[in-house]
Amino acid sequence: MSTTTAAPSPTPTPAFLSTARRGDVARWSQTIIPTAREAPADAKLPSHVLLIRGGYIRQVTAGVYTYLPLAWRVLQKVSQIVREEMNAAGASELLMPALAPMEHLKKTGRAEAYGDLLFRLTDRHDRESYLGPTHEEVITDLLMGMNISYKQLPLNLYQIQTKFRDEFRPRAGLLRGREFVMKDAYSFHTSVEGPGGLDETYDKMYRAYVNVFTRCGLDFTAVEAESGPIGGSASHEFMVNCENGEDTILVCPATGYAANVEKCETGPRPWSFDAAPTGELKTHHTPGMPGIEGVAQHLGTTPAGMLKTIVLEPAVGASVKTGDGGVRWVLAVVRGDHEVNEGKVRDAAGFPVKLADEKAARAAGFAIGYVSPRAAAAIPDTLLLIDPDATGGRAAWATGSDKPDHHDTNFSWTRDSGLALPAADAPAGRVRVADIRNALPGDPSPRDPSARLEARRGIEVGHIFKLGTKYSEAMGLHIMDAQQQRNPAIMGCYGIGVSRTMQACVEMSFDDDGIVWPAPVAPFHALIVMLDPDVDEHKRIAADLADQLSAAGADVLIDDRPERPGVKFKDADLIGIPVRITIGAKALANGNVELKHRRDKSKGEQVPLADAAPRALDLLRS
Numbered sequence: 203m204s205t206t207t208a209a210p211s212p213t214p215t216p217a218f219l220s221t222a223r224r225g226d227v228a229r230w231s232q233t234i235i236p237t238a239r240e241a242p243a244d245a246k247l248p249s250h251v252l253l254i255r256g257g258y259i260r261q262v263t264a265g266v267y268t269y270l271p272l273a274w275r276v277l278q279k280v281s282q283i284v285r286e287e288m289n290a291a292g293a294s295e296l297l298m299p300a301l302a303p304m305e306h307l308k309k310t311g312r313a314e315a316y317g318d319l320l321f322r323l324t325d326r327h328d329r330e331s332y333l334g335p336t337h338e339e340v341i342t343d344l345l346m347g348m349n350i351s352y353k354q355l356p357l358n359l360y361q362i363q364t365k366f367r368d369e370f371r372p373r374a375g376l377l378r379g380r381e382f383v384m385k386d387a388y389s390f391h392t393s394v395e396g397p398g399g400l401d402e403t404y405d406k407m408y409r410a411y412v413n414v415f416t417r418c419g420l421d422f423t424a425v426e427a428e429s430g431p432i433g434g435s436a437s438h439e440f441m442v443n444c445e446n447g448e449d450t451i452l453v454c455p456a457t458g459y460a461a462n463v464e465k466c467e468t469g470p471r472p473w474s475f476d477a478a479p480t481g482e483l484k485t486h487h488t489p490g491m492p493g494i495e496g497v498a499q500h501l502g503t504t505p506a507g508m509l510k511t512i513v514l515e516p517a518v519g520a521s522v523k524t525g526d527g528g529v530r531w532v533l534a535v536v537r538g539d540h541e542v543n544e545g546k547v548r549d550a551a552g553f554p555v556k557l558a559d560e561k562a563a564r565a566a567g568f569a570i571g572y573v574s575p576r577a578a579a580a581i582p583d584t585l586l587l588i589d590p591d592a593t594g595g596r597a598a599w600a601t602g603s604d605k606p607d608h609h610d611t612n613f614s615w616t617r618d619s620g621l622a623l624p625a626a627d628a629p630a631g632r633v634r635v636a637d638i639r640n641a642l643p644g645d646p647s648p649r650d651p652s653a654r655l656e657a658r659r660g661i662e663v664g665h666i667f668k669l670g671t672k673y674s675e676a677m678g679l680h681i682m683d684a685q686q687q688r689n690p691a692i693m694g695c696y697g698i699g700v701s702r703t704m705q706a707c708v709e710m711s712f713d714d715d716g717i718v719w720p721a722p723v724a725p726f727h728a729l730i731v732m733l734d735p736d737v738d739e740h741k742r743i744a745a746d747l748a749d750q751l752s753a754a755g756a757d758v759l760i761d762d763r764p765e766r767p768g769v770k771f772k773d774a775d776l777i778g779i780p781v782r783i784t785i786g787a788k789a790l791a792n793g794n795v796e797l798k799h800r801r802d803k804s805k806g807e808q809v810p811l812a813d814a815a816p817r818a819l820d821l822l823r824s
């Protein structure tokens with residue numbers, strides 16, 4: 203399953219209206235809800251603007267926010283939904299520290315891999331530490347100290363905790379913070395398949411994630427993401443379907459297949475090397491030209507008329523043995539306007555690859571920046587992978603000249619490459635045609651080649667991942683099996699951006715006047731607006747209504763501020779509490795109060811005081 207917005211089984215009374223607990227009753231005059239007319243100029247996204255204007259959050263420094271009382275309540279509600287679904291999936295909650303020793307990350311190579319994203323610090327004894335961007339190392343180290351046996355597995359442990367990442371460009375409020383709240387879970391297994399295996403827990407977590415985001419009222423898509431060490435469908439991202447999202451996903455409208463750009467496959471794309479050469483091969487002097495656009499323009503073509511040849515090498519940095527000898531270099535050729543996809547190169551080559559070390563590649567004879575496919579003929583132990591769109595469908599390509607500062611035009615594969623070109627998809631051989639580029643909208647769908655992939659935008663709110671043994675091997679978490687053999691634990695990890703999810707709920711549900719909270723995550727369910735907060739009878743009525751609602755499990759905020767009605771109604775719309783009851787002298791003279799749902803544009807309805815609480819609860823359930 204790759205796409206879903208399936209609902210969990212319906213319950214007659216929504217979980218957020220549970221009579222097992224009395225709802226909270228709070229008074230506006232006793233809390234702090236600093237609503238504002240304007241948001242700072244750097245707030246562009248509606249959800250960011252509204253969380254600031256609604257008095258939910260205040261920035262402390264770049265990417266770091268205080269959650270004011272309303273926001274903290276929402277965060278608690280999202281957390282509680284996450285908690286319930288994690289517990290139901292068999293996971294246990296714990297809490298690890300944010301501060302951890304750098305030795306952990308040195309063991310797994312992430313001290314380097316994280317680069318500047320990591321908040322590093324040194325304590326008074328000169329010990330290096332870091333603030334956790336995620337906790338694979340801490341939890342692996344924890345279990346190492348416990349001498350875990352196979353009988354105790356599988357185990358699934360999670361926490362809801364503050365994470366730190368020194369993002370280059372913190373943006374859009376809580377969507378990309380440098381300090382943010384994440385739910386992170388880690389599972390441990392002795393097998394991938396079968397009862398108790400990684401796959402089983404992964405599927406449970408997948409379903410738990412569907413439940414969480416459905417309960418938060420979000421419209422989302424689960425997309426296939428990078429496959430990692432285990433391969434296959436080993437990773438899914440949960441994307442809120444939102445035009446303002448940072449991420450691009452590709453979907454097949456016919457089958458529902460959805461994947462992120464890095465992972466997305468394409469259906470078969472036709473290719474051949476048949477086109478006859480046109481014009482003579484010509485070499486041009488192109489010194490110091492900035493980027494492919496500039497070069498293309500100089501050569502009188504476009505990036506789509508150029509071949510881009512990237513030099514990679516086996517990830518081990520040495521030759522790998524293949525069926526027909528060793529491979530030291532991998533050349534990936536795509537059209538100039540396309541992007542090489544390392545994961546796809548890995549799959550086509552049959553082994554992991556990385557960008558070639560520039561010094562070593564130059565020493566081997568590659569004119570980095572000016573390489574053409576001919577280098578595969580000239581330099582021994584080179585595997586050439588060609589994307590279908592970069593084959594001979596076009597007769598005359600522009601390409602590097604294999605010498606610095608020069609490019610060729612009118613390059614013909616058949617005439618000029620000096621290579622034995624394949625006639626059909628051949629998985630072996632030194633020259634192969636394969637899908638090695640990032641997918642694009644308009645590409646044939648991998649599930650239904652008659653359909654075309656479409657691009658959508660999304661906000662990544664969750665990510666589940668089959669880790670395999672990367673961390674257990676690096677750190678030495680070995681599990682004793684029934685035969686007294688010790689093997690590295692097989693792990694999965696599962697993240698939810700809790701604070702990001704909170705803001706995504708706003709981005710998906712607002713109007714011109716403010717936020718329109720989905721009831722399950724709203725800070726309060728009902729807002730009682732007192733137009734005359736000083737009148738004793740009104741105070742009694744407000745308290746009584748609040749009491750009835752609270753007894754039914756609803757959280758109630760009473761606006762008892764000495765403000766003008768206009769101010770109160772504006773603020774009520776801005777903070778977005780689902781149901782509003784207004785108590786005023788005029789309606790009360792007829793024994794009525796006014797009842798209104800936040801999503802209804804029309805004026806509220808007059809209802810008899812005695813009906814107000816039950817009708818408000820009905821509205822909440824609707």
Ligand code: ATP
Nearest residue numbers: 376377378379382384662663664665697698699702
């Ligand atoms: P992104 O691609 O958005 O930077 P990521 O893939 O690096 O995120 P993960 O390591 O998968 O993030 O973290 C798990 C979840 O934590 C993400 O799915 C996202 O919802 C949330 N998250 C990650 N980085 C941030 C951030 N800077 N601010 C808020 N939430 C974040």
Ligand code: MG
Nearest residue numbers: 439662664665
């Ligand atoms: Mg992610």
